[in-house]
Amino acid sequence: MELLDSLVLGLAAAATPVNLMYCLAGAVLGTLIGVLPGIGPVATVAMLLPLTFKLEPLSALIMLSGIYYGAQYGGSTTAILMKLPGESSSVVTALDGYEMARRGRAGPALAIAALGSFFAGCVATLLIAVFARPLSELALRFGPAEYFALMALGLVAAVALAQGSIIKALAMVVLGLLLGMVGTDANTGFTRFTFGLNELNDGIGFVVVAMGLFGIAEILLNLEQRQDREMTIPQVGKVWPTREDFSAAWKPSVRGTLLGSLLGILPGGGAILASFAAYTLEKRLSGEPERFGQGAIEGVVAPESANNAGAQTSFIPLLTLGIPSNPVMALMAGGMMIHGIAPGPQVMTQQPALFWGLIASMWLGNVMLVVLNLPMVGLWVKLLKVPYRLLYPSILLFCCVGIYSMNYSVFDVILTAAFGLLGILLIKLGCEPAPLVLAFVLGPMMEENLRRALTLSRGDPTVFFTSPISAGLLAAIALILIASAFPRLYRVRQEAFKDG
Numbered sequence: 144m145e146l147l148d149s150l151v152l153g154l155a156a157a158a159t160p161v162n163l164m165y166c167l168a169g170a171v172l173g174t175l176i177g178v179l180p181g182i183g184p185v186a187t188v189a190m191l192l193p194l195t196f197k198l199e200p201l202s203a204l205i206m207l208s209g210i211y212y213g214a215q216y217g218g219s220t221t222a223i224l225m226k227l228p229g230e231s232s233s234v235v236t237a238l239d240g241y242e243m244a245r246r247g248r249a250g251p252a253l254a255i256a257a258l259g260s261f262f263a264g265c266v267a268t269l270l271i272a273v274f275a276r277p278l279s280e281l282a283l284r285f286g287p288a289e290y291f292a293l294m295a296l297g298l299v300a301a302v303a304l305a306q307g308s309i310i311k312a313l314a315m316v317v318l319g320l321l322l323g324m325v326g327t328d329a330n331t332g333f334t335r336f337t338f339g340l341n342e343l344n345d346g347i348g349f350v351v352v353a354m355g356l357f358g359i360a361e362i363l364l365n366l367e368q369r370q371d372r373e374m375t376i377p378q379v380g381k382v383w384p385t386r387e388d389f390s391a392a393w394k395p396s397v398r399g400t401l402l403g404s405l406l407g408i409l410p411g412g413g414a415i416l417a418s419f420a421a422y423t424l425e426k427r428l429s430g431e432p433e434r435f436g437q438g439a440i441e442g443v444v445a446p447e448s449a450n451n452a453g454a455q456t457s458f459i460p461l462l463t464l465g466i467p468s469n470p471v472m473a474l475m476a477g478g479m480m481i482h483g484i485a486p487g488p489q490v491m492t493q494q495p496a497l498f499w500g501l502i503a504s505m506w507l508g509n510v511m512l513v514v515l516n517l518p519m520v521g522l523w524v525k526l527l528k529v530p531y532r533l534l535y536p537s538i539l540l541f542c543c544v545g546i547y548s549m550n551y552s553v554f555d556v557i558l559t560a561a562f563g564l565l566g567i568l569l570i571k572l573g574c575e576p577a578p579l580v581l582a583f584v585l586g587p588m589m590e591e592n593l594r595r596a597l598t599l600s601r602g603d604p605t606v607f608f609t610s611p612i613s614a615g616l617l618a619a620i621a622l623i624l625i626a627s628a629f630p631r632l633y634r635v636r637q638e639a640f641k642d643g
Contacts (some may be wrong), residue, residue: 144460145276145278146272146273146276149272149276149495149499150272150499150502150503152496152499153192153493153496153498153499153500153501153502153503155496156201156496156499156500156503157201157205157500157501157504157507158503159197159371159502161199162201162202162205162500162504163507165202165203165205165206165209165598166197166206166209166504166507166508167209168206169205169206169207169208169209169210169213169508169517170209170508170511171208171213172187172206172209172210172211172213172516173211173212173213173214173215173216173217174213174214174216174220174512174515174516175211175217175286176213176214176217177213177214177215177217177218177219177220177233178217178218178220178221179218181447182566183472184210184211184214184310184362185357185470185471185474185577186357186358186362187210188207188210188211188353188471188474188475188478189350189353189354189356189357189358189474190358190538190541190542190545190547191206191210191486191548192349192350192353192355192474192477192478192481193354193545193548194355195207195478195481195543195549196481196563198486199438200303200479200482200483200494200497201496201497201500201501203478203482204478204497204501205480205500205501205504205508207474207475207478208300208458208475208501208504208505208508209508211454211475212264212451212455212499212505212508212509212512213508213512214456215233215447215450215451215454216257216259216260216482216512216516217445217449218233218236218450219233219236219240219253219256219257219260219443220253220516221244222234222236222237222240222241223236223237223241223244223249223252223253223256223443224241224244224249224253224467225238226353233418233446233447233450234418235419235421235422235442235446236256236418236442236443236446236447237372238422238435238436238437238442239252239436239437239438239439239440239441239443240252240256240434240442240443242437242438243438243443245438245439246438248438250383250504251383251384251385251388251440252440252443253516254369254383254384254444255384255388255440255443255444255447256390256447257512257513257516258384258396258443258444258466258513259392259396259399259443259444259445259447259451260447260448260450260451260512260513260561261509261513262396262400262448263396263399263400263403263404263447263448263449263452263455264451264452264455264505264506264508264509264512265506265509266400266404266452267400267403267404267407267451267452267453267454267455267456267505268455268502268505268506268509270404270456270459271455271456271458271459271462271502271505272499272502274459274463275459275462275463275491275498275502276491277490278459278463278464278488278491279462279463279488280488282463282464282465282487282488283488283489284612284614286594286596286599286610287591287595287596287599288596288600288607288610288613289593289610289612289613289616290465290588290592291589291592291593291596291607291613291614292468292591292607292612292613292617293584294588294592295589295616295617295620296616296619296620296622296623297460297466297467297468297581297585298316298582298585299579299620299623299624300395300623301316301577301578301581302316302578302627303623303624303626303627304618306627308573309324309627311572311573311574311579311590312574312575312578314434314574315574315575315576315578315579315582316579316581316582317582317584318579318580318582319578319579319580319581319582319586320586320589321336321585322347322579322583323346323350323582323583323584323585323586323587323590324336324346324586324587324588324590325343325346325347325501326343326344326346326347327344327345327346329591330594332450341553341555342530342552346616347354348550348555348558348582349480349481349548349583350477350481351473351478351555351557351558351559351562352562352580352583353473353477353561353580354542354545354546354562354563355558355560355561355562355563355565355574356563356565356566356579356580357470357566357580358538358542358560358561358563358574359539359542359559359560359563359566360563360564360566360567360570360576362538362539362542362563362566363563363567364567364570365535366535367548379530384440388440388546391441392440392441392443392444394442395421395425395444395445395448396445396448397442397448398421398424398425398428398445398451399417399421399424399425399445399446399447399448399452400448400450400452401421401452402417402420402421402422402424402452403418403449403450403451403452403453403456404418404452404453404456406420406453407450407452407453407454407455407456407457407459407468408456408457408460408468411532414633416634417437417446417449417450417452417453418446418447418449418450418453419446419562420449421445421446421448421449421450422435422442422445422446424445425441425442425574426442429441429625435518437494449632450516454471455505457469457471457472458472458475458478458505460472461475461476461486462486462490462491462498462501462502463487463491464487464488465485465487465488465583465588466486467486467581467584467585468616469577469581470576470577470580472583473580473581473583473584474580476584477584483576484497491600516537520620536615542559543556543559546596548560556604559571568576
């Protein structure tokens with residue numbers, strides 16, 4: 144009954160005309176971003192953070208979250224019609240979706256992807272509503288030592304699940320922690336790493352880092368690509384799937400939803416990992432694995448359900464524990480901090496209308512997406528014909544105006560450009576910027592809780608091991624590190640014996 148009352152409170156807050164407008168704007172903009180290749184939800188949320196500074200906190204969070212899960216819908220459209228994923232989590236969808244389109248079944252492929260995403264979004268939102276209160280009550284038992292261990296676990300898990308070299312991911316975490324230390328130390332009043340620049344006394348702005356590493360860097364990197372390709376778009380034709388399609392799709396949709404919901408909660412997980420895992424699972428469970436890649440409808444609905452479920456359950460650790468599980472959630476945490484809201488369990492108790500309003504808006508947004516997605520397919524495809532050389536200058540101008548409007552500081556615009564160049568360098572070197580952003584957000588909070596724990600224990604470091612929760616989290620960190628290291632140690636050992 145308490146859950147029902149909370150959801151009614153959330154619906155009342157989210158269903159106001161203003162919030163419905165921002166929910167619709169976020170859903171449509173997210174779909175657009177998902178359709179257009181080269182601009183992901185991370186870059187878009189980073190670019191729109193300055194715009195939300197003037198909005199009410201709930202309206203800002205509703206629009207930003209709509210962009211995120213809307214991008215998961217939009218990415219499937221061009222993946223199916225042109226084998227051109229607009230969003231990285233739709234790469235797997237293109238394998239079977241495009242083959243279905245080539246065989247004249249583009250309509251059912253688009254419809255089953257939209258319906259699978261809608262089902263997954265509704266289930267994932269229900270899971271957020273059910274588990275939010277128990278997890279928040281558990282988080283209220285956390286002290287400084289427990290929070291430090293939890294944040295350390297988040298960073299270690301992000302490193303372990305990062306693509307490519309673990310050493311490079313670890314280097315990005317260290318760099319993010321160092322950038323988070325720039326500015327005036329709250330405890331001593333001394334400035335750190337400012338190099339005599341007064342503009343850095345208050346630290347580096349989160350929006351500056353995020354927009355530079357993701358927004359500016361993405362724009363410049365996409366300008367390297369040739370855009371003279373010829374696009375042949377299959378006819379959509381009849382949209383509604385057949386009874387056989389529904390019969391083949393409902394079980395993969397349920398499995399993809401459950402798998403995506405679980406992986407979305409994990410640090411470093413989210414939509415991309417969920418979509419790949421769901422596709423792999425369906426291929427292994429299938430009695431005819433050779434059908435995958437040849438137009439199997441299970442290969443469309445499973446990853447689409449998984450990526451949308453993963454996108455939405457990634458809100459759980461942010462809203463209940465204050466820990467962002469992926470780069471977009473790190474941006475959402477930054478957006479909450481811009482509005483003076485500290486992510487964590489206190490949001491539910493201190494601002495219940497905001498907390499439950501955001502959750503209720505996800506249901507409303509999913510309804511809007513499934514209603515709008517299919518009728519607007521033709522419009523999205525036409526937008527793909529806009530040359531990048533016309534699209535990106537306007538985005539770049541929008542970035543600069545948004546950054547300048549935050550503090551009316553030219554220095555912030557220059558610093559954003561510098562982080563854009565750093566982002567290009569990191570990508571060229573094979574380093575993911577995502578762990579850097581996670582560490583940049585968590586770093587100051589980790590330092591604060593570390594100092595507070597040591598102050599309360601009078602400098603005794605065993606405080607991190609005497610608490611059962613903290614000790615358990617540190618043990619989980621050790622297990623993750625061992626699991627990550629053992630395959631590498633085995634390979635090194637085998638190579639050593641071979642050389643000997």
